[in-house]
Amino acid sequence: MKLPILALSVPLGIMLSPESLVRLGNLAGGGSFSHLLLALAALVAALGAGLILHPGLSSRGEGATLLLSRELGSVPAATLLLSSRISVTLLAATAVLVTAGYAFNEIFLYWFPNFGFAFLLLFLVLAANLAGERWALRLQVLAALLALSCLCILLFLGVLAEGAPLEAQSPINPSPHLALGAVLLFLGYDLVSPAENGPSRGAVLVLLGLVLLLFSCWAGISAHFVAWSSLADSTIPHILAAKRMLGQPGRYLIGTVVICGAVAMVNGLFIATTRTWLALSAQQLVPRFFQGRNQGRFYCLLSALVIGVLMMSGLAGEEELELYLRGALLLWLLKLGAHSLAASRHLRGSHAGVFASGMVVSCLFFGIVFGLLFTDPNRVQLTGFILLTLAGTAGFSWSWQQVVKRYL
Protein backbone atom coordinates (compact mmCIF):
# COMPACT_ATOMS: atom_id res chain seq x y z
CA MET A 1 0.00 0.00 0.00
CA LYS A 2 3.00 2.31 0.14
CA LEU A 3 3.43 2.73 -3.59
CA PRO A 4 0.96 5.27 -5.00
CA ILE A 5 0.42 3.08 -8.06
CA LEU A 6 -1.43 0.53 -5.91
CA ALA A 7 -4.00 3.08 -4.85
CA LEU A 8 -4.01 5.05 -8.10
CA SER A 9 -4.67 1.89 -10.12
CA VAL A 10 -8.33 1.97 -9.00
CA PRO A 11 -9.15 5.39 -10.55
CA LEU A 12 -6.88 4.63 -13.50
CA GLY A 13 -8.84 1.43 -14.16
CA ILE A 14 -12.15 3.31 -14.12
CA MET A 15 -10.79 5.98 -16.47
CA LEU A 16 -9.47 3.40 -18.97
CA SER A 17 -12.69 1.38 -19.09
CA PRO A 18 -14.37 0.56 -22.43
CA GLU A 19 -17.09 3.07 -21.49
CA SER A 20 -14.52 5.86 -21.39
CA LEU A 21 -13.02 4.79 -24.72
CA VAL A 22 -16.41 5.02 -26.43
CA ARG A 23 -17.21 8.41 -24.87
CA LEU A 24 -13.74 9.72 -25.72
CA GLY A 25 -13.95 8.47 -29.31
CA ASN A 26 -17.34 10.15 -29.81
CA LEU A 27 -15.96 13.39 -28.37
CA ALA A 28 -12.96 13.16 -30.70
CA GLY A 29 -15.42 13.62 -33.56
CA GLY A 30 -15.69 17.23 -32.42
CA GLY A 31 -12.18 18.04 -33.66
CA SER A 32 -10.15 20.61 -31.74
CA PHE A 33 -13.22 21.51 -29.65
CA SER A 34 -12.95 18.08 -28.02
CA HIS A 35 -9.54 19.03 -26.56
CA LEU A 36 -11.08 22.09 -24.92
CA LEU A 37 -13.90 19.96 -23.48
CA LEU A 38 -11.41 17.40 -22.18
CA ALA A 39 -9.37 20.15 -20.51
CA LEU A 40 -12.49 21.62 -18.87
CA ALA A 41 -13.63 18.19 -17.68
CA ALA A 42 -10.18 17.50 -16.22
CA LEU A 43 -10.31 20.89 -14.50
CA VAL A 44 -13.65 20.02 -12.87
CA ALA A 45 -12.18 16.68 -11.75
CA ALA A 46 -9.07 18.41 -10.40
CA LEU A 47 -11.21 20.88 -8.43
CA GLY A 48 -13.26 17.99 -7.00
CA ALA A 49 -10.14 15.96 -6.16
CA GLY A 50 -8.49 19.01 -4.62
CA LEU A 51 -11.39 19.38 -2.23
CA ILE A 52 -12.28 15.74 -1.48
CA LEU A 53 -8.63 14.78 -0.91
CA HIS A 54 -7.80 17.97 1.01
CA PRO A 55 -5.01 17.31 3.57
CA GLY A 56 -7.20 18.88 6.26
CA LEU A 57 -9.71 16.03 5.98
CA SER A 58 -9.40 12.63 7.62
CA SER A 59 -7.82 10.17 5.22
CA ARG A 60 -8.40 7.14 7.38
CA GLY A 61 -10.37 4.08 6.33
CA GLU A 62 -13.83 5.45 7.03
CA GLY A 63 -13.01 9.00 5.90
CA ALA A 64 -15.71 9.61 3.29
CA THR A 65 -18.46 7.88 5.27
CA LEU A 66 -17.62 9.74 8.49
CA LEU A 67 -17.35 13.07 6.72
CA LEU A 68 -20.65 12.69 4.89
CA SER A 69 -22.55 11.45 7.94
CA ARG A 70 -21.17 14.22 10.18
CA GLU A 71 -21.87 17.03 7.75
CA LEU A 72 -25.05 15.84 6.01
CA GLY A 73 -26.56 13.33 8.44
CA SER A 74 -26.30 9.55 8.60
CA VAL A 75 -29.30 8.68 6.38
CA PRO A 76 -28.28 11.01 3.49
CA ALA A 77 -24.69 9.78 3.80
CA ALA A 78 -25.66 6.11 3.62
CA THR A 79 -28.17 6.85 0.84
CA LEU A 80 -25.68 8.66 -1.38
CA LEU A 81 -22.87 6.18 -0.82
CA LEU A 82 -25.01 3.08 -1.25
CA SER A 83 -26.98 4.29 -4.26
CA SER A 84 -23.96 5.55 -6.17
CA ARG A 85 -21.58 2.67 -5.41
CA ILE A 86 -23.98 -0.25 -5.74
CA SER A 87 -25.79 0.93 -8.86
CA VAL A 88 -22.55 1.70 -10.70
CA THR A 89 -20.93 -1.57 -9.63
CA LEU A 90 -23.83 -3.77 -10.69
CA LEU A 91 -24.76 -1.98 -13.91
CA ALA A 92 -21.32 -0.94 -15.17
CA ALA A 93 -19.94 -4.42 -14.46
CA THR A 94 -22.78 -6.05 -16.41
CA ALA A 95 -22.20 -3.67 -19.32
CA VAL A 96 -18.41 -3.74 -19.57
CA LEU A 97 -18.06 -7.48 -18.99
CA VAL A 98 -20.40 -8.19 -21.89
CA THR A 99 -18.48 -5.67 -24.01
CA ALA A 100 -15.22 -7.43 -23.13
CA GLY A 101 -16.84 -10.74 -24.06
CA TYR A 102 -17.68 -9.40 -27.51
CA ALA A 103 -14.17 -7.98 -27.93
CA PHE A 104 -12.63 -11.36 -27.11
CA ASN A 105 -15.02 -13.26 -29.36
CA GLU A 106 -14.67 -10.95 -32.37
CA ILE A 107 -10.99 -10.04 -32.07
CA PHE A 108 -9.26 -13.06 -30.56
CA LEU A 109 -11.24 -16.32 -30.64
CA TYR A 110 -14.31 -16.38 -32.84
CA TRP A 111 -15.41 -19.83 -31.62
CA PHE A 112 -15.29 -18.86 -27.95
CA PRO A 113 -18.73 -17.78 -26.62
CA ASN A 114 -18.77 -14.10 -25.66
CA PHE A 115 -20.93 -14.72 -22.62
CA GLY A 116 -18.63 -17.52 -21.51
CA PHE A 117 -15.71 -15.11 -21.57
CA ALA A 118 -17.68 -12.43 -19.71
CA PHE A 119 -18.40 -14.98 -16.97
CA LEU A 120 -14.74 -16.03 -16.88
CA LEU A 121 -13.73 -12.41 -16.26
CA LEU A 122 -16.37 -12.08 -13.54
CA PHE A 123 -15.04 -15.24 -11.92
CA LEU A 124 -11.46 -13.90 -12.09
CA VAL A 125 -12.46 -10.66 -10.36
CA LEU A 126 -14.48 -12.53 -7.75
CA ALA A 127 -11.63 -14.98 -7.03
CA ALA A 128 -9.14 -12.12 -6.56
CA ASN A 129 -11.50 -10.29 -4.21
CA LEU A 130 -12.32 -13.42 -2.23
CA ALA A 131 -8.60 -14.01 -1.78
CA GLY A 132 -8.37 -10.61 -0.08
CA GLU A 133 -7.78 -6.96 -0.92
CA ARG A 134 -4.06 -7.57 -1.42
CA TRP A 135 -4.75 -9.93 -4.33
CA ALA A 136 -7.51 -7.72 -5.67
CA LEU A 137 -5.09 -4.76 -5.73
CA ARG A 138 -2.46 -6.87 -7.52
CA LEU A 139 -5.00 -7.76 -10.19
CA GLN A 140 -6.00 -4.10 -10.35
CA VAL A 141 -2.44 -2.91 -10.97
CA LEU A 142 -1.85 -5.63 -13.57
CA ALA A 143 -5.08 -4.93 -15.49
CA ALA A 144 -4.78 -1.13 -15.32
CA LEU A 145 -1.11 -1.09 -16.35
CA LEU A 146 -1.72 -3.56 -19.19
CA ALA A 147 -4.55 -1.41 -20.52
CA LEU A 148 -2.42 1.73 -20.18
CA SER A 149 0.63 0.11 -21.83
CA CYS A 150 -1.35 -1.18 -24.81
CA LEU A 151 -2.99 2.21 -25.32
CA CYS A 152 0.41 3.95 -25.14
CA ILE A 153 1.91 1.44 -27.63
CA LEU A 154 -1.02 2.06 -29.97
CA LEU A 155 -0.50 5.80 -29.66
CA PHE A 156 3.22 5.53 -30.33
CA LEU A 157 2.80 3.24 -33.33
CA GLY A 158 -0.10 5.36 -34.54
CA VAL A 159 2.15 8.43 -34.62
CA LEU A 160 4.67 6.50 -36.72
CA ALA A 161 2.04 5.02 -39.06
CA GLU A 162 0.89 6.89 -42.13
CA GLY A 163 -2.86 7.23 -42.38
CA ALA A 164 -4.72 7.20 -45.68
CA PRO A 165 -5.68 10.82 -46.48
CA LEU A 166 -9.18 11.60 -45.25
CA GLU A 167 -11.67 13.39 -47.44
CA ALA A 168 -12.36 17.06 -46.75
CA GLN A 169 -14.53 17.12 -43.67
CA SER A 170 -15.70 19.33 -40.89
CA PRO A 171 -15.85 18.36 -37.22
CA ILE A 172 -19.17 17.31 -35.72
CA ASN A 173 -20.14 19.62 -32.89
CA PRO A 174 -20.79 17.39 -29.87
CA SER A 175 -24.29 17.51 -28.45
CA PRO A 176 -24.68 19.31 -25.10
CA HIS A 177 -25.20 15.90 -23.48
CA LEU A 178 -21.95 14.51 -24.88
CA ALA A 179 -20.09 17.73 -24.03
CA LEU A 180 -21.26 17.68 -20.41
CA GLY A 181 -20.59 13.93 -20.25
CA ALA A 182 -16.87 14.62 -20.72
CA VAL A 183 -16.78 14.97 -16.92
CA LEU A 184 -17.58 11.24 -16.69
CA LEU A 185 -14.23 10.46 -18.34
CA PHE A 186 -12.39 11.49 -15.19
CA LEU A 187 -14.51 9.70 -12.60
CA GLY A 188 -12.81 7.48 -10.05
CA TYR A 189 -10.47 9.86 -8.20
CA ASP A 190 -12.69 9.60 -5.13
CA LEU A 191 -11.94 5.85 -5.00
CA VAL A 192 -8.24 6.15 -4.16
CA SER A 193 -7.11 4.13 -1.21
CA PRO A 194 -8.42 5.74 1.94
CA ALA A 195 -5.68 4.13 4.02
CA GLU A 196 -3.34 6.30 6.01
CA ASN A 197 -0.52 5.64 3.56
CA GLY A 198 -2.74 6.46 0.61
CA PRO A 199 -1.52 8.74 -2.15
CA SER A 200 -1.29 12.46 -1.59
CA ARG A 201 -3.62 14.88 -3.30
CA GLY A 202 -0.71 15.85 -5.52
CA ALA A 203 -0.32 12.29 -6.82
CA VAL A 204 -4.00 12.20 -7.80
CA LEU A 205 -3.73 15.57 -9.55
CA VAL A 206 -0.68 14.31 -11.47
CA LEU A 207 -2.68 11.23 -12.47
CA LEU A 208 -5.52 13.45 -13.75
CA GLY A 209 -3.01 15.51 -15.74
CA LEU A 210 -1.46 12.41 -17.30
CA VAL A 211 -4.86 10.95 -18.17
CA LEU A 212 -5.83 14.28 -19.79
CA LEU A 213 -2.64 14.15 -21.88
CA LEU A 214 -3.32 10.52 -22.86
CA PHE A 215 -6.95 11.23 -23.78
CA SER A 216 -6.03 14.34 -25.79
CA CYS A 217 -3.38 12.41 -27.72
CA TRP A 218 -5.80 9.54 -28.36
CA ALA A 219 -8.52 11.94 -29.56
CA GLY A 220 -6.01 13.65 -31.86
CA ILE A 221 -4.61 10.45 -33.35
CA SER A 222 -8.09 8.93 -33.76
CA ALA A 223 -9.20 11.97 -35.75
CA HIS A 224 -6.09 11.63 -37.92
CA PHE A 225 -7.13 8.14 -39.05
CA VAL A 226 -10.94 8.13 -38.88
CA ALA A 227 -13.38 10.71 -40.23
CA TRP A 228 -14.88 12.97 -37.56
CA SER A 229 -18.41 11.95 -38.49
CA SER A 230 -17.55 8.24 -38.12
CA LEU A 231 -15.97 8.84 -34.73
CA ALA A 232 -18.93 10.87 -33.49
CA ASP A 233 -21.51 8.29 -34.60
CA SER A 234 -19.72 5.01 -33.88
CA THR A 235 -20.41 2.76 -30.91
CA ILE A 236 -16.84 1.41 -31.21
CA PRO A 237 -14.77 4.46 -32.24
CA HIS A 238 -11.65 3.15 -30.47
CA ILE A 239 -11.71 -0.12 -32.44
CA LEU A 240 -12.20 1.76 -35.71
CA ALA A 241 -9.24 4.00 -34.93
CA ALA A 242 -6.94 1.14 -33.89
CA LYS A 243 -7.89 -0.88 -36.99
CA ARG A 244 -7.15 2.02 -39.33
CA MET A 245 -3.86 2.73 -37.57
CA LEU A 246 -2.30 -0.72 -37.55
CA GLY A 247 -4.74 -3.19 -39.09
CA GLN A 248 -4.94 -6.56 -37.34
CA PRO A 249 -2.18 -5.80 -34.76
CA GLY A 250 -4.13 -2.66 -33.89
CA ARG A 251 -7.25 -4.74 -33.29
CA TYR A 252 -5.30 -7.06 -30.98
CA LEU A 253 -3.90 -4.12 -29.03
CA ILE A 254 -7.24 -2.34 -28.62
CA GLY A 255 -8.90 -5.68 -27.79
CA THR A 256 -6.41 -6.06 -24.93
CA VAL A 257 -7.16 -2.49 -23.79
CA VAL A 258 -10.90 -3.24 -23.78
CA ILE A 259 -10.56 -6.53 -21.87
CA CYS A 260 -8.02 -5.23 -19.34
CA GLY A 261 -9.95 -1.96 -18.97
CA ALA A 262 -13.13 -3.94 -18.24
CA VAL A 263 -11.34 -6.08 -15.62
CA ALA A 264 -9.77 -2.97 -14.07
CA MET A 265 -13.11 -1.19 -13.90
CA VAL A 266 -15.06 -4.11 -12.42
CA ASN A 267 -12.30 -5.05 -10.00
CA GLY A 268 -11.83 -1.41 -8.95
CA LEU A 269 -15.54 -1.05 -8.30
CA PHE A 270 -15.59 -4.29 -6.29
CA ILE A 271 -12.72 -3.01 -4.13
CA ALA A 272 -14.37 0.39 -3.63
CA THR A 273 -17.84 -1.00 -2.92
CA THR A 274 -16.53 -3.51 -0.41
CA ARG A 275 -14.67 -0.73 1.41
CA THR A 276 -17.82 1.39 1.44
CA TRP A 277 -19.93 -1.47 2.83
CA LEU A 278 -17.35 -2.15 5.53
CA ALA A 279 -17.14 1.54 6.47
CA LEU A 280 -20.93 1.86 6.59
CA SER A 281 -21.37 -1.30 8.65
CA ALA A 282 -18.64 -0.16 11.08
CA GLN A 283 -20.86 2.84 11.81
CA GLN A 284 -23.97 0.62 11.95
CA LEU A 285 -25.45 2.37 8.92
CA VAL A 286 -25.99 -0.97 7.14
CA PRO A 287 -26.33 -4.52 8.53
CA ARG A 288 -23.21 -6.52 9.30
CA PHE A 289 -23.76 -10.11 8.18
CA PHE A 290 -20.39 -11.63 9.05
CA GLN A 291 -17.34 -10.82 11.11
CA GLY A 292 -13.82 -9.89 9.95
CA ARG A 293 -12.70 -10.62 6.42
CA ASN A 294 -15.74 -12.76 5.65
CA GLN A 295 -17.86 -9.64 5.73
CA GLY A 296 -16.09 -8.19 2.68
CA ARG A 297 -16.12 -11.59 0.97
CA PHE A 298 -19.87 -11.83 1.47
CA TYR A 299 -20.46 -8.46 -0.26
CA CYS A 300 -18.23 -9.47 -3.18
CA LEU A 301 -20.02 -12.79 -3.55
CA LEU A 302 -23.41 -11.09 -3.42
CA SER A 303 -22.39 -8.48 -6.00
CA ALA A 304 -20.99 -11.15 -8.35
CA LEU A 305 -24.16 -13.19 -7.96
CA VAL A 306 -26.38 -10.24 -8.88
CA ILE A 307 -24.15 -9.32 -11.85
CA GLY A 308 -24.28 -12.96 -13.01
CA VAL A 309 -28.08 -12.95 -12.79
CA LEU A 310 -28.28 -9.62 -14.66
CA MET A 311 -26.08 -11.00 -17.44
CA MET A 312 -28.06 -14.23 -17.62
CA SER A 313 -31.33 -12.29 -17.78
CA GLY A 314 -30.13 -10.66 -20.99
CA LEU A 315 -30.09 -7.13 -19.58
CA ALA A 316 -26.99 -6.34 -21.64
CA GLY A 317 -29.01 -6.96 -24.78
CA GLU A 318 -31.66 -4.45 -23.71
CA GLU A 319 -31.59 -0.71 -24.38
CA GLU A 320 -32.70 -0.13 -20.77
CA LEU A 321 -29.23 -1.03 -19.49
CA GLU A 322 -27.79 2.13 -21.05
CA LEU A 323 -30.50 4.21 -19.36
CA TYR A 324 -29.87 2.64 -15.96
CA LEU A 325 -26.13 3.03 -16.40
CA ARG A 326 -26.51 6.72 -17.21
CA GLY A 327 -28.64 7.04 -14.07
CA ALA A 328 -26.01 5.28 -11.96
CA LEU A 329 -23.29 7.61 -13.27
CA LEU A 330 -25.46 10.63 -12.43
CA LEU A 331 -25.84 9.26 -8.90
CA TRP A 332 -22.06 9.08 -8.71
CA LEU A 333 -21.80 12.76 -9.80
CA LEU A 334 -24.48 13.64 -7.26
CA LYS A 335 -22.43 11.92 -4.56
CA LEU A 336 -19.36 13.90 -5.67
CA GLY A 337 -21.33 17.13 -5.35
CA ALA A 338 -22.51 16.18 -1.86
CA HIS A 339 -19.00 15.02 -0.94
CA SER A 340 -17.57 18.39 -2.04
CA LEU A 341 -20.24 20.19 -0.05
CA ALA A 342 -19.47 18.13 3.06
CA ALA A 343 -15.73 18.68 2.65
CA SER A 344 -16.10 22.45 2.28
CA ARG A 345 -18.38 22.62 5.35
CA HIS A 346 -15.91 20.56 7.37
CA LEU A 347 -13.00 22.79 6.36
CA ARG A 348 -14.92 26.02 7.03
CA GLY A 349 -13.37 26.51 10.46
CA SER A 350 -9.76 25.79 9.66
CA HIS A 351 -9.48 26.86 6.00
CA ALA A 352 -11.69 29.89 5.47
CA GLY A 353 -10.95 30.25 1.75
CA VAL A 354 -11.83 26.64 1.01
CA PHE A 355 -15.47 27.04 1.98
CA ALA A 356 -16.40 29.46 -0.82
CA SER A 357 -14.48 27.55 -3.49
CA GLY A 358 -15.93 24.27 -2.18
CA MET A 359 -19.45 25.60 -2.52
CA VAL A 360 -18.71 26.61 -6.11
CA VAL A 361 -17.32 23.12 -6.87
CA SER A 362 -20.31 21.35 -5.37
CA CYS A 363 -22.71 23.67 -7.27
CA LEU A 364 -20.73 22.83 -10.42
CA PHE A 365 -21.31 19.11 -9.86
CA PHE A 366 -25.01 19.59 -9.13
CA GLY A 367 -25.29 21.80 -12.23
CA ILE A 368 -23.65 19.10 -14.39
CA VAL A 369 -26.04 16.48 -12.98
CA PHE A 370 -28.99 18.72 -13.81
CA GLY A 371 -27.60 19.48 -17.26
CA LEU A 372 -27.02 15.81 -18.08
CA LEU A 373 -30.47 14.94 -16.83
CA PHE A 374 -32.15 17.75 -18.77
CA THR A 375 -30.36 16.98 -22.04
CA ASP A 376 -30.96 13.22 -21.84
CA PRO A 377 -33.36 11.90 -24.49
CA ASN A 378 -35.08 9.75 -21.83
CA ARG A 379 -35.06 12.32 -19.05
CA VAL A 380 -38.39 11.24 -17.55
CA GLN A 381 -37.42 7.57 -17.18
CA LEU A 382 -33.94 8.59 -16.04
CA THR A 383 -35.34 10.87 -13.34
CA GLY A 384 -37.67 8.05 -12.27
CA PHE A 385 -34.75 5.62 -12.00
CA ILE A 386 -32.67 8.06 -9.94
CA LEU A 387 -35.55 8.94 -7.61
CA LEU A 388 -36.50 5.30 -7.13
CA THR A 389 -32.90 4.30 -6.37
CA LEU A 390 -32.49 7.17 -3.91
CA ALA A 391 -35.84 6.41 -2.25
CA GLY A 392 -35.05 2.70 -2.01
CA THR A 393 -31.62 3.18 -0.44
CA ALA A 394 -32.90 5.96 1.85
CA GLY A 395 -35.74 3.71 3.03
CA PHE A 396 -33.31 0.85 3.61
CA SER A 397 -30.78 2.93 5.58
CA TRP A 398 -33.50 4.72 7.60
CA SER A 399 -35.16 1.38 8.49
CA TRP A 400 -31.86 -0.13 9.53
CA GLN A 401 -31.09 2.82 11.77
CA GLN A 402 -34.47 2.39 13.46
CA VAL A 403 -33.60 -1.26 14.07
CA VAL A 404 -30.22 -0.25 15.51
CA LYS A 405 -31.79 2.38 17.79
CA ARG A 406 -34.49 0.07 19.15
CA TYR A 407 -32.97 -3.36 19.27
CA LEU A 408 -29.16 -3.21 19.08
Place this chain on the structure above:
Amino acid sequence: MKRLVLLMMFGLLISAVSGLAGDDLRIDKDGLKAMLGSPELVVLDVRTGRDWSSSEFKIKGAVRAAARDFATWSQTHTPDQTLVLYCA
Protein backbone atom coordinates in the same frame (compact mmCIF):
# COMPACT_ATOMS: atom_id res chain seq x y z
CA MET B 1 -51.95 -48.18 -28.25
CA LYS B 2 -53.76 -46.40 -31.05
CA ARG B 3 -53.41 -43.13 -29.20
CA LEU B 4 -49.69 -43.74 -28.76
CA VAL B 5 -49.21 -44.43 -32.49
CA LEU B 6 -51.22 -41.34 -33.37
CA LEU B 7 -49.18 -39.27 -30.97
CA MET B 8 -45.93 -40.60 -32.46
CA MET B 9 -47.13 -39.87 -35.99
CA PHE B 10 -48.12 -36.36 -34.94
CA GLY B 11 -44.71 -35.88 -33.40
CA LEU B 12 -42.99 -37.08 -36.60
CA LEU B 13 -45.14 -34.74 -38.68
CA ILE B 14 -44.29 -31.78 -36.46
CA SER B 15 -40.56 -32.51 -36.58
CA ALA B 16 -40.65 -33.00 -40.37
CA VAL B 17 -42.45 -29.70 -40.85
CA SER B 18 -40.10 -27.87 -38.52
CA GLY B 19 -37.13 -29.48 -40.31
CA LEU B 20 -38.46 -28.30 -43.66
CA ALA B 21 -39.12 -24.90 -42.22
CA GLY B 22 -35.56 -24.82 -40.85
CA ASP B 23 -34.17 -25.55 -44.32
CA ASP B 24 -36.27 -22.86 -45.89
CA LEU B 25 -35.72 -20.13 -43.37
CA ARG B 26 -32.01 -20.33 -42.72
CA ILE B 27 -29.34 -18.80 -44.89
CA ASP B 28 -25.58 -19.13 -44.55
CA LYS B 29 -23.10 -16.32 -45.12
CA ASP B 30 -22.21 -17.48 -48.64
CA GLY B 31 -25.87 -17.56 -49.58
CA LEU B 32 -26.34 -14.03 -48.28
CA LYS B 33 -23.16 -12.83 -49.97
CA ALA B 34 -24.53 -14.01 -53.30
CA MET B 35 -27.74 -12.07 -52.71
CA LEU B 36 -26.15 -8.81 -51.58
CA GLY B 37 -26.90 -6.01 -53.98
CA SER B 38 -30.27 -7.43 -54.99
CA PRO B 39 -32.97 -4.74 -54.82
CA GLU B 40 -35.43 -7.18 -53.23
CA LEU B 41 -33.08 -8.00 -50.38
CA VAL B 42 -33.54 -6.31 -47.01
CA VAL B 43 -31.07 -7.23 -44.29
CA LEU B 44 -32.43 -6.61 -40.81
CA ASP B 45 -30.10 -6.45 -37.82
CA VAL B 46 -32.28 -7.50 -34.89
CA ARG B 47 -29.57 -7.16 -32.24
CA THR B 48 -30.27 -4.66 -29.47
CA GLY B 49 -28.37 -3.05 -26.60
CA ARG B 50 -24.77 -4.14 -26.13
CA ASP B 51 -25.28 -7.08 -28.48
CA TRP B 52 -25.35 -4.50 -31.26
CA SER B 53 -23.33 -1.60 -29.89
CA SER B 54 -20.31 -3.67 -28.75
CA SER B 55 -20.06 -5.64 -31.98
CA GLU B 56 -17.57 -4.72 -34.64
CA PHE B 57 -19.31 -6.80 -37.27
CA LYS B 58 -22.21 -5.06 -38.91
CA ILE B 59 -23.45 -5.89 -42.41
CA LYS B 60 -23.24 -2.85 -44.65
CA GLY B 61 -26.68 -1.56 -45.52
CA ALA B 62 -28.41 -3.58 -42.79
CA VAL B 63 -31.37 -1.89 -41.15
CA ARG B 64 -31.82 -2.11 -37.39
CA ALA B 65 -35.11 -3.70 -36.35
CA ALA B 66 -35.75 -4.79 -32.79
CA ALA B 67 -37.56 -8.13 -32.47
CA ARG B 68 -39.96 -6.61 -29.95
CA ASP B 69 -41.11 -4.08 -32.58
CA PHE B 70 -41.93 -6.79 -35.12
CA ALA B 71 -45.53 -5.61 -35.48
CA THR B 72 -44.31 -2.16 -36.53
CA TRP B 73 -41.48 -2.90 -38.95
CA SER B 74 -43.07 -5.96 -40.52
CA GLN B 75 -45.73 -3.65 -42.00
CA THR B 76 -43.14 -1.55 -43.81
CA HIS B 77 -42.03 -4.37 -46.14
CA THR B 78 -43.80 -5.84 -49.12
CA PRO B 79 -44.34 -9.60 -49.71
CA ASP B 80 -42.03 -9.61 -52.75
CA GLN B 81 -39.06 -8.53 -50.65
CA THR B 82 -36.63 -11.05 -49.13
CA LEU B 83 -36.05 -10.28 -45.48
CA VAL B 84 -32.89 -11.63 -43.89
CA LEU B 85 -32.69 -11.24 -40.12
CA TYR B 86 -29.48 -11.69 -38.18
CA CYS B 87 -29.00 -11.67 -34.45
CA ALA B 88 -25.33 -12.64 -33.84
